[in-house]
Structures are given as structure tokens and as C-alpha cells.
Amino acid sequence: MILAEAIEVTRRYGDVIALDNVSLQVAEGELVGLLGPNGAGKTTLASLITGVRRPDQGRVTLCGGDPRDPRTRKALGVTPQETGLPATLRVGEVVDFVAAHYPDPVPRAELLDQFGIADLAKRQTGGLSGGQKRRLAIALAFVGRPRVVVLDEPTTGLDVQSRRGLWDAIKAYHAGGGTVLLSSHYLEEIEALADRVVVLGHGRVLADDTVTAVRGMVGVRRVSFALAGEPPALPGVVAVERHEDRTHLLTPDSDALVRALVASDVDFRDLEVAPTSLEEAFLAITKEPATAAA
Amino acid sequence: MTLALVHARYQLLETIRIPIALIGSAFFPAASMLFFVVPFAGDDPVAATFATASMVTFSIMVSSLFTYGVGVADDRSQPWDGYTRTLAAGAGPRFAGRILAGMTMALVSLVPVVLIGALFTEATVTPAGFLLGLGTVFVGALPFTLMGLAIGYALPLKAALVVCQVIFFPLAFGGGLMSAPGQAPGFIQAIAPYLPTRGAVELMWAAVGDYPVRPLSLVMLAVWTVAAGAVAVWAYRRDEGRRFH
Numbered sequence: 001m002i003l004a005e006a007i008e009v010t011r012r013y014g015d016v017i018a019l020d021n022v023s024l025q026v027a028e029g030e031l032v033g034l035l036g037p038n039g040a041g042k043t044t045l046a047s048l049i050t051g052v053r054r055p056d057q058g059r060v061t062l063c064g065g066d067p068r069d070p071r072t073r074k075a076l077g078v079t080p081q082e083t084g085l086p087a088t089l090r091v092g093e094v095v096d097f098v099a100a101h102y103p104d105p106v107p108r109a110e111l112l113d114q115f116g117i118a119d120l121a122k123r124q125t126g127g128l129s130g131g132q133k134r135r136l137a138i139a140l141a142f143v144g145r146p147r148v149v150v151l152d153e154p155t156t157g158l159d160v161q162s163r164r165g166l167w168d169a170i171k172a173y174h175a176g177g178g179t180v181l182l183s184s185h186y187l188e189e190i191e192a193l194a195d196r197v198v199v200l201g202h203g204r205v206l207a208d209d210t211v212t213a214v215r216g217m218v219g220v221r222r223v224s225f226a227l228a229g230e231p232p233a234l235p236g237v238v239a240v241e242r243h244e245d246r247t248h249l250l251t252p253d254s255d256a257l258v259r260a261l262v263a264s265d266v267d268f269r270d271l272e273v274a275p276t277s278l279e280e281a282f283l284a285i286t287k288e289p290a291t292a293a294a
Numbered sequence: 295m296t297l298a299l300v301h302a303r304y305q306l307l308e309t310i311r312i313p314i315a316l317i318g319s320a321f322f323p324a325a326s327m328l329f330f331v332v333p334f335a336g337d338d339p340v341a342a343t344f345a346t347a348s349m350v351t352f353s354i355m356v357s358s359l360f361t362y363g364v365g366v367a368d369d370r371s372q373p374w375d376g377y378t379r380t381l382a383a384g385a386g387p388r389f390a391g392r393i394l395a396g397m398t399m400a401l402v403s404l405v406p407v408v409l410i411g412a413l414f415t416e417a418t419v420t421p422a423g424f425l426l427g428l429g430t431v432f433v434g435a436l437p438f439t440l441m442g443l444a445i446g447y448a449l450p451l452k453a454a455l456v457v458c459q460v461i462f463f464p465l466a467f468g469g470g471l472m473s474a475p476g477q478a479p480g481f482i483q484a485i486a487p488y489l490p491t492r493g494a495v496e497l498m499w500a501a502v503g504d505y506p507v508r509p510l511s512l513v514m515l516a517v518w519t520v521a522a523g524a525v526a527v528w529a530y531r532r533d534e535g536r537r538f539h
Contacts, residue, residue, distance in 0.1 A: 047376070050380040051379065051380060052376055052380060052534065053534045054534070069384075070381075070382045070383055070384040071382065073380060073381065073382040074382040076380065076382075078377065078380040080373060080374060080376075080377035081373040081376075081377070083373055084372060084373025084374040084376070084377055085374060086304075086308055086372075086374050088307070088308050088312060089304065089307060089308060093307065097300065097304045100296075100297065100300040101297065101300075101381040101382045101383055102382065124311075140377075144382070150380075
């Protein structure tokens with residue numbers, strides 16, 4: 001069964017086209033990653049599926065119904081943005097408020113325990129750390145025992161340990177048959193969780209494929225080194241940047257590039273190979289229209 | 295219905311945790327009582343009663359306009375509002391919860407006005423008149439609640455604040471809230487019946503004293519209520535929270 005679907009959806013804000021004829025299907029039990037740089041349209045797509053906004057054209061369904069209808073949303077769990085928690089309310093109160101909207105909510109103590117914030121129940125949310133707020137925000141998506149959850153950038157700005165903890169919670173929900181649509185601009189996060197990934201860029205679907213296939217497409221690495229003078233011509237370079245005396249090369253195949261660099265016999269120093277952020281990868285790829293047209 | 299109460303409860307909790315907001319809405323009417331009513335009309339039972347009724351109406355108007363106009367616009371600027379739209383509650387419970395919470399706050403902000411009227415002036419009211427006046431509070435609050443909601447849902451926070459500040463003053467003076475019945479300057483007598491404040495205050499005067507309500511004021515009160523309601527519903531429907539994320 002299809003639990004969330006967008007059919008040829010277009011959404012504008014004034015003159016800006018946020019989504020341009022986007023179609024997407026999420027079947028029951030799937031964990032789909034929505035990947036794209038900031039401004040790609042991820043949040044807008046999430047807001048259409050969660051019933052916050054209406055598409056200008058096209059149709060959106062959630063569990064077979066209209067997401068604008070509150071009854072349809074009884075089966076939906078959503079994460080508020082971390083900055084959006086009401087600062088004066090206590091953690092327990094926020095959970096109770098959200099729980100009041102669902103017929104069979106998870107008991108408060110159980111939920112807080114699952115997300116490792118049981119000891120914070122009496123604290124006002126304004127006094128929580130960024131990581132604690134994130135945990136609470138994600139916990140809220142699961143209060144109502146949803147059939148489908150939409151998580152928009154769930155772990156942005158978290159340290160590695162908290163991130164892994166939250167990933168485990170999302171995995172556990174998915175293992176129990178839950179359906180997840182997860183947006184992120186970290187490829188790493190999508191890789192850790194999703195089976196399938198939809199890549200958005202400039203409001204269009206650039207790719208809808210397995211994680212491995214998309215990884216090959218956007219898995220661009222940055223090879224950087226200090227070098228006096230111009231770098232030699234090297235294979236597989238999609239972008240060149242120079243900052244002061246350092247040269248940065250973006251490439252899908254860093255191994256081949258480094259071999260060629262060593263073989264070229266130039267006098268480089270401080271070689272570094274690092275994964276790029278998705279944003280960099282996208283910038284590099286969209287400069288090369290042939291690569292982006294997947 | 296339960297959801298409306300849930301929403302009202304958490305709205306009130308949020309307000310109460312920042313008590314200065316409460317003082318703000320109670321201060322202006324209470325100060326007006328102390329500066330204008332107590333020294334000028336305090337010794338005359340009839341004038342003091344009418345003047346207190348005027349200040350009660352004034353207080354309802356100000357707190358409704360600001361609670362809903364500024365309150366809603368402020369909420370809409372918060373990401374939490376976008377989140378609550380994804381919860382399984384439609385417009386009904388959220389609207390009702392907000393109005394319940396707003397009414398509670400309005401009643402609380404009336405307490406100082408009524409206390410000053412009772413303790414420092416000769417204003418008097420029969421128990422029946424008091425209850426009738428209490429009921430009139432809800433009727434009189436309706437058009438201003440709807441106006442506030444219309445402003446709050448139609449405008450961004452800064453604009454909503456300015457609009458509320460700009461309109462409450464002419465509404466108060468133009469409607470004759472600052473003068474005793476029949477004592478307002480001529481041009482105010484002429485425009486007053488066409489403002490919603492007039493219908494509201496006439497109902498209040500009639501509830502607590504001997505005052506014949508003018509049909510024109512009541513008809514205009516109804517017109518304002520319907521018009522403000524229509525704008526509020528329109529603004530609510532077109533609202534999708536913040537425009538950009």
C-alpha cells in the first residue's frame with residue numbers, strides 16, 4: 001500500500017518555484033531518504049505531505065486520504081524544528097499536549113525513556129541543550145504510534161553520539177514495520193538509514209534510486225594540497241578551487257586522481273582527501289549537466 | 295471539544311509562565327479608571343457606574359485586539375505553529391482553544407477595573423445586573439475577537455502590532471467610551487453608532503444601569519461582527535504559516 005504520494009506537484013512562493021512537477025511514492029514499510037542541498041525543496045515537499053501547505057498544482061495523498069484533513073493525520077508523526085519548541089512549557093507538558101491528539105499514545109514515561117530524556121520531564125524546554133531539544137523533537141514524532149513519520153533534517157547540528165542514538169530509534173521504528181520519509185542534506189545519514197533515496201535539486205527530482213546508485217552519483221571527494229604554481233592536468237576533476245596556496249580538486253574517483261597526481265611528479269605538500277558535503281557535490285555536479293541528468 | 299480544552303490549557307500555561315503579559319493587558323484600563331473615572335465621576339453613583347461599564351468595554355476591546363491580533367501573528371511566526379498544524383486537530387479545536395484562553399485572560403484583566411470601580415467610586419450594580427454585564431462581556435468581545443483574529447492571520451507580527459495600536463484608540467474615543475452617555479462631543483455622537491465599540495458599550499450600559507439601547511448601534515455591531523468574522527475566516531484559510539522557511 002502507498003502511504004504517502006505526491007503526483008505531479010508544483011508549488012510556488014511568489015515568483016520562486018520551490019517544487020516543479022515533482023512525483024514521489026512511499027510504500028508501507030519503506031524508509032525513503034530525501035536528499036538535496038538547502039533550498040532544493042525538501043521542506044516544501046514535507047510540508048505538502050504533512051498537510052501544512054497546499055500544492056498549487058498536482059495532488060498529495062497520505063494513507064490514501066487528504067493530508068489537509070485532520071483525521072488523515074492521526075496516522076502521521078512529524079518532528080518540529082528544534083528551535084520551535086514552546087520555551088516556557090515543560091518537557092512532560094509538551095509530550096502530553098501532542099499525545100492528546102492521538103487515540104492510543106505511547107505513555108509519557110516510556111517515550112521519554114526510549115529517547116533517553118526521562119530525567120528531563122520537569123524541565124522547561126527553553127532550558128534544554130540543543131541535543132536534548134532534538135531528542136524531544138524526534139520523540140514527539142512517535143507519540144501517536146504513527147503508521148508513517150516525516151522527519152525533516154532530524155539530526156542537523158548534533159554530535160556523533162546523539163546522532164547514532166537517534167538513528168537507532170528510527171531504525172527500531174522501521175524494523176517494527178513503520179514507514180519513514182526522512183529528509184537530510186547529509187549523505188551519511190541517508191546511507192545509515194534509508195534503502196531508497198530521492199534526490200531533489202532546484203525543485204525537481206534529480207534521481208530516485210537505491211542508496212548505492214546515488215552514492216556513486218554524488219559521492220564526490222575533495223583532494224587538496226599545497227602547491228606553488230598551477231596544478232597539472234589531472235583525470236576526473238569536476239571542479240577546481242584555489243584558496244591562497246592550497247588547491248582543492250573535486251572528483252568522483254579520488255584514488256585515480258591521487259595516483260595521477262603522484263605520477264605527475266609535481267612538488268605538492270600536505271595532501272588531504274576528504275568527503276565533500278552534499279552541497280559541494282551538488283554544486284560540482286550541476287555545473288556538469290550531463291552528470292546531473294539522471 | 296476535549297481538544298479545544300487541551301489547546302486552551304496549554305495556551306494559558308504559556309501565558310501564565312510570563313506573567314508580565316497579563317499585567318500589560320490589565321494595566322491600561324486600570325490606569326484609565328484611576329486617572330479619569332475615579333477623580334471625575336467617582337462621587338456620582340450613576341456616572342461612576344456608566345464610566346466603569348465603559349472601561350470594562352474598553353478593556354475587553356483592548357485585550358481582544360491584542361491577545362488575538364498580536365498573539366496569533368506572533369504564534370504564526372514561530373516554527374511550533376507549523377508543527378501544530380501537522381497534528382490531528384483541525385481549525386475548530388485550535389480556534390476554540392485560542393478563544394477560550396483569550397476569554398479567560400480578558401476576564402482576568404477585567405478584575406482590576408471592576409475592583410477599582412467597586413472600592414474607589416460610588417459605582418453600584420445589582421447582582422442581576424452584574425451577571426447580565428458578565429454575559430454582555432462575551433457578546434461585546436465577539437466582534438473584537440474576530441477583528442483580532444482577522445488581523446493576526448492576515449498580517450505579519452510587526453504589521454499586526456501597528457494596526458492594533460492604531461485602531462484601538464479611534465475605536466475607543468470614536469465609540470464614546472471616554473465620555474458619559476450623551477455627553478460626547480457632537481462629531482463623536484454622529485460617528486459613534488457606526489463603530490462596534492458603541493453597540494458593545496450601549497449593551498453594557500443597559501446591563502448595569504438604565505440606558506435605552508439604540509437600534510442603529512446594535513445593527514452596526516452585528517454588521518461589524520459578521521464582516522470581521524468573514525475577514526477572519528478568509529485570512530485563516532489563506533494562511534499557511536510563514537511564507538518562507
